[in-house]
Amino acid sequence: MTDPRPTTPRLAAATRIALADPRDLLNRLCDHLAEHVPVERLGDGALFRADYGTARVEIAGDALTVALESGDDTGLSFLKLIVAEHVLEFAGGQEPAIRWTGDGRAAGEPLPYFREMRVASVTHVTPRMRRIVLSGEDLGRFATGGLHVRLLFPPPGPAAPQWPVCGEDGRPQWPQGAARPAARVYTIRHIDVRKGEVAIDMMLHGDGHGHDAPGAGFARHARPGDIVGMTGPGGSVIGEARRYIMLGDETALPAIARQLETLPAHAEVAAFVEVADAAEEQPLTSAARLDLRWLHRDGTGLLERALRDHPWLGDGGEPPFIWAGCEHAQARAIRRFALKEAGLTHDGCHAFAYWRRGAAGDDARED
Structure with a gap:
């Protein structure tokens, strides 16, 4: 019988990357990307699944072969970018050539995104x-x-x-x-x-x-x-939960505000926002039951302390989903407490460095 369901056209691209130790690089890719996307090990290869497509990576002699699929040009370009950046990062001083064949825009054309x-x-x-x-x-x-x-x-x-x-x-x-x-x-x-x-x-x-x-x-x-x-x-979006603890400073305030507007009425949210003073407070709305606390900056790690003191981490109820965006050192402290002391899982805690003291641009977000 013919399947009556419509199918979405898929774009595909592929490359072969010669490496000194393709197995080591595959293992590094799997270990790193498993923190961000589902990874399925398949013998001498692996399948990575993202919202915008899939990447199948396999060992072929002295090389890795990579096959990408996505539903649109932007998603395919994102996959090419992610593969190239991580292969070059983990190649240990090598400079492997990466040349894509198949669908997608050619070198020199405008970025689809x-x-x-x-x-x-x-x-x-x-x-x-x-x-x-x-x-x-x-x-x-x-x-x-x-x-x-x-x-x-x-x-x-x-x-x-x-x-x-x-x-x-x-x-x-x-x-x-x-x-x-x-x-x-x-x-x-x-x-x-x-x-x-x-x-x-x-x-x-x-x-x-x-x-x-x-x-x-x-x-x-x-x-x-x-x-x-x-x-x-x-960037990732907030996970699904019944209870949320959201923490951030002014740099993360737009993300907190936008995510609050997406949460359903049955959810409960405790939001802590660190700002310079009362003049920097602004109205935030949500269909969820929202407990919003404004913290005026005093240099004492207010966001981490707010999380440590919150009763939802020890009341025996459903663990809350933790979302945090702030300075690099605070984000690391929040993530460390949530995972190592509060016992939350990586899936239940997203803590991001929105800026880093003494650094600028993308360097501010690196761990």
Whole structure:
């Protein structure tokens, strides 16, 4: 009999990567990615499953063969990027060649997950938080698949911005030298696909006198019509549970606010948000039963202490899902307490470094 159910067309790409020790690299891939996605070991290979597709990796003599499948061009590009970055990271000083065949965009073509955006409006949410509404085309892909995007800020000057394009190995190929845009990760606070708009809440770091971070400088001086690049989406979404403890500072506040709006009425949420002072508090809403506490920063690890003291960790009820976004050291302390002392599982605790004291950009998020 013929299966009457419609099938979704799948895009496929493949590569063969010569390595000195392909088995060691496969094991490293499995150990690392198992913390983030389901991994199935299959003899001399493994199958990795992500929301946007699958990657089958197998040992073939002195090489790894990789076969990718995804439902769209963006998902396939994400898979190529993830494979290339991790293979190069774990290759132990080797520089293996990675060249993809099959579906997907060729080297030098625009990234399928890139959009050029223009500022539509700028408003203050609090004295230190500005909401930048960006307008662009074909934003449907940004409504699913993660909360976060990477904004690309072109260097000042009259020259037209230069944006990254597809590289041969699946990673973005960036403009060189002074033409390279600065990149920072932000949360989509709101998205309206029909209007072609996304709202990004951005912290005003720095002093406004030439000592701003790239994103803060853009937010401070943004005017309607200004151009910025956007790639994404990415980042995990909150897990399913009956009880949640959410913790974060101003940098994670847009993510906390957006996730609160998605939770169902039967859920209970204890949310702790660390801000500079009362002026930085803002209304947050949720259909869930919400206990919201604002913590005014005093440098004593308020978020970790709030988690340690919360009665849900010792009341004998269903373990809460822990979500945290904050400075690197605090995020590590929260994750360590939740996993080692409170006995929660990796699936029940997501603690992210949204920034790192003394570091900038992607370096701030590295463990």
